[in-house]
Amino acid sequence: MNDAIHPLAKKAVIWHLALTALVLILMMIFGVIMLMNQGEMISITPQWFYKIMTAHGTGMVGIAALGGTAILWYFLSKYVKLNPAILIVNLVLFLTGVTMVLIAIFVFDFSDGWTFLYPLPAQSAKMYGAAGAVFFLAGMLILGIGFLLLYMYLAARLTAVYGSLGKALGWDIIFRGKKGYGPPAAVVATAMVIITNSTALLAGATVLAASLVNIINPAITIDPLLAKHLTYAFGHIFANCTIYMAVIAVYEVLSEYTKRPWKANKVFLIAWNCSTLFTLMIYTHHLLMDFAVPKWMLIIGQVFSYANGLPVMVVTAYGALMIVYRSRMKWDFASSLFFLSMFGWVAGAIPAIIDATIVVNHVMHNTKWVPGHFHTYMGMGVVAMIIGFMYYFNKTEGNQQHRGIDTFTITLYFAFFTGLVGSFLYAGGISAPRRWAEHLPQWVLSDQVGAVSGIFIVLAAIIFTARFFAGLRSVGTKVPYNKNSAAG
Amino acid sequence: MYQLIAMYATVFFVFLLALAFAFVYGESKRSGEYSAIQEKGYKIRKFYFLGLIAIMAFATIMTLGRLPYDRNQAEAEGFSEPKVVKVTGIQYAWEMSEERFEVGDKVQFDVTASDVTHGFGLYNEKMELVAQTQAMPEYTNTVYYTFEEPGTYQILCLEYCSTGHHVMVKEIVVEPEGGSSDE
Numbered sequence: 001m002n003d004a005i006h007p008l009a010k011k012a013v014i015w016h017l018a019l020t021a022l023v024l025i026l027m028m029i030f031g032v033i034m035l036m037n038q039g040e041m042i043s044i045t046p047q048w049f050y051k052i053m054t055a056h057g058t059g060m061v062g063i064a065a066l067g068g069t070a071i072l073w074y075f076l077s078k079y080v081k082l083n084p085a086i087l088i089v090n091l092v093l094f095l096t097g098v099t100m101v102l103i104a105i106f107v108f109d110f111s112d113g114w115t116f117l118y119p120l121p122a123q124s125a126k127m128y129g130a131a132g133a134v135f136f137l138a139g140m141l142i143l144g145i146g147f148l149l150l151y152m153y154l155a156a157r158l159t160a161v162y163g164s165l166g167k168a169l170g171w172d173i174i175f176r177g178k179k180g181y182g183p184p185a186a187v188v189a190t191a192m193v194i195i196t197n198s199t200a201l202l203a204g205a206t207v208l209a210a211s212l213v214n215i216i217n218p219a220i221t222i223d224p225l226l227a228k229h230l231t232y233a234f235g236h237i238f239a240n241c242t243i244y245m246a247v248i249a250v251y252e253v254l255s256e257y258t259k260r261p262w263k264a265n266k267v268f269l270i271a272w273n274c275s276t277l278f279t280l281m282i283y284t285h286h287l288l289m290d291f292a293v294p295k296w297m298l299i300i301g302q303v304f305s306y307a308n309g310l311p312v313m314v315v316t317a318y319g320a321l322m323i324v325y326r327s328r329m330k331w332d333f334a335s336s337l338f339f340l341s342m343f344g345w346v347a348g349a350i351p352a353i354i355d356a357t358i359v360v361n362h363v364m365h366n367t368k369w370v371p372g373h374f375h376t377y378m379g380m381g382v383v384a385m386i387i388g389f390m391y392y393f394n395k396t397e398g399n400q401q402h403r404g405i406d407t408f409t410i411t412l413y414f415a416f417f418t419g420l421v422g423s424f425l426y427a428g429g430i431s432a433p434r435r436w437a438e439h440l441p442q443w444v445l446s447d448q449v450g451a452v453s454g455i456f457i458v459l460a461a462i463i464f465t466a467r468f469f470a471g472l473r474s475v476g477t478k479v480p481y482n483k484n485s486a487a488g
Numbered sequence: 489m490y491q492l493i494a495m496y497a498t499v500f501f502v503f504l505l506a507l508a509f510a511f512v513y514g515e516s517k518r519s520g521e522y523s524a525i526q527e528k529g530y531k532i533r534k535f536y537f538l539g540l541i542a543i544m545a546f547a548t549i550m551t552l553g554r555l556p557y558d559r560n561q562a563e564a565e566g567f568s569e570p571k572v573v574k575v576t577g578i579q580y581a582w583e584m585s586e587e588r589f590e591v592g593d594k595v596q597f598d599v600t601a602s603d604v605t606h607g608f609g610l611y612n613e614k615m616e617l618v619a620q621t622q623a624m625p626e627y628t629n630t631v632y633y634t635f636e637e638p639g640t641y642q643i644l645c646l647e648y649c650s651t652g653h654h655v656m657v658k659e660i661v662v663e664p665e666g667g668s669s670d671e
């Protein structure tokens with residue numbers, strides 16, 4: 001029971017989580033539909049496939065960001081007084097943006113993918129009418145503005161409390177030799193996300209606005225390579241930041257369960273500063289196949305993509321292992337998911353780092369290898385963190401208890417998620433392209449394995465969600481917090 | 489070849505990672521004093537960190553010398569007088585200045601697009617991806633490839649380019665060295 005958190009903010013966190021849980025299931029179903037179509041188990045038109053693909057990509061990244069925001073807000077509130085109105089403004093703008101994106105896709109047939117590479121939206125606008133592209137781009141813009149406002153507010157709050165964003169990132173300990181520990185992990189992570197994601201959102205806003213202008217007045221054009229840089233600076237950093245927001249829960253909860261402090265020592269702070277810097281730079285590995293990009297920039301793309309694995313592998317994941325080692329920790333729903341989520345994050349980083357190697361990228365870029373690696377750290381990392389937090393929230397704010405079915409669901413989810421990402425990575429290994437509505441016979445088996453795995457993942461997600469909503473009923477009711485007395 | 493290396497390396501490292509997590513899970517049922525665990529853990533971490541750096545440095549040195557589109561390197565590999573082929577992607581087809589090749593041809597593909605961004609993915613007869621680059625409007629990306637085996641090769645679009653993306657395939661024929669077969 002955390003009294004530092006404003007009651008309205010708690011409500012807003014519940015709305016965030018409820019929305020996240022429902023949208024996750026829907027997006028997972030979209031994923032299964034795509035795999036079933038590729039696996040020739042059902043048949044939908046290519047137009048529908050690409051519409052669903054656009055919704056799945058946009059929706060998953062968006063919902064991971066929303067879930068991550070709920071986690072960030074909840075834990076940061078323990079250290080910094082926050083005004084819940086801002087969180088609600090973000091939610092409203094998010095919903096507005098999402099509604100526009102859905103209208104674009106399902107009413108006006110927009111299907112250019114969530115990467116919307118310029119001049120594709122303009123080209124589609126010519127063929128299918130401008131409404132779809134305009135709704136989509138404007139919806140994304142509004143959604144981005146919501147997050148940007150949120151980060152500006154958080155930047156102001158951290159500056160007020162800690163002096164500056166640099167101090168929130170522990171610069172006086174790293175550079176000025178100040179002794180002791182830095183701010184709490186939630187503060188350090190928030191500062192990192194503010195810096196990187198604001199940059200991402202500004203890059204995104206630039207390319208979205210430019211694309212819109214171009215659709216309205218085709219005489220005003222942008223450079224396609226510059227647009228691609230901006231698009232990936234936006235998309236890659238934004239997707240990355242979902243993890244950096246959600247991981248706050250891992251620090252907080254594992255430290256609580258093990259009764260061991262997870263303090264921001266110097267190495268921890270250096271790692272987070274490195275992540276800040278590298279996350280800003282490594283989107284260039286999306287451009288490794290654009291040889292028009294200067295060679296040094298591509299080499300940076302490779303070298304820093306490697307280096308970006310280090311902070312998580314050496315500090316965060318290793319720290320999680322150290323804190324759990326011989327801790328006699330209680331393994332329940334939340335702790336299991338947070339522990340497994342660290343595995344998922346690092347396991348996804350491995351094929352990602354391998355793919356960032358230019359010679360490998362040359363024969364694996366835009367194959368299914370790519371969704372293979374990011375589904376690993378999104379599905380088994382970020383989403384596991386968000387679901388873990390849903391249970392932790394219900395347990396802390398209500399009286400949810402771990403049951404046998406939870407152990408079953410966790411096993412179901414992780415086992416079949418391994419099957420899903422395994423089928424993706426394998427398909428990438430045999431050169432199956434990503435984003436193809438129809439597949440050649442030699443790729444179909446991997447799609448079927450993926451589709452069947454996906455069905456069981458959806459099943460697990462439905463059980464998770466049902467348990468979450470059931471647990472919500474006890475949240476906020478003045479049930480005696482003492483579990484012994486509640487158990488009677 | 490790189491596909492196989494990537495798959496085996498991934499399985500190997502993920503397996504090691506799973507072992508580490510399983511070990512710590514097993515040990516989580518015992519209890520220990522945290523400051524001692526930390527002290528020992530930080531020592532081990534030093535070696536782990538240096539090990540990772542060593543692996544990454546090794547991979548970097550081994551691979552950055554083999555950039556698939558480096559002009560100097562292509563020349564060193566005998567591309568001084570390559571066969572230059574102009575490739576243009578357009579929704580939903582590939583236009584090429586030349587479509588028939590022979591084994592031994594050293595080809596320089598100059599790839600661009602006339603409408604939106606596409607992806608030039610060259611597949612051999614076994615449907616293995618052997619080379620790729622992006623086909624982007626206003627830019628020309630150059631990729632080098634030496635045909636070493638005869639057969640029907642295909643160019644698949646590898647960057648999503650709207651609803652006809654997956655039909656954007658072109659077949660090209662590579663004939664055995666020194667003569668055409670009539671197959």
Ligand SMILES: [Cu+2]
Nearest residue numbers: 606645649656
């Ligand atoms: Cu295309």
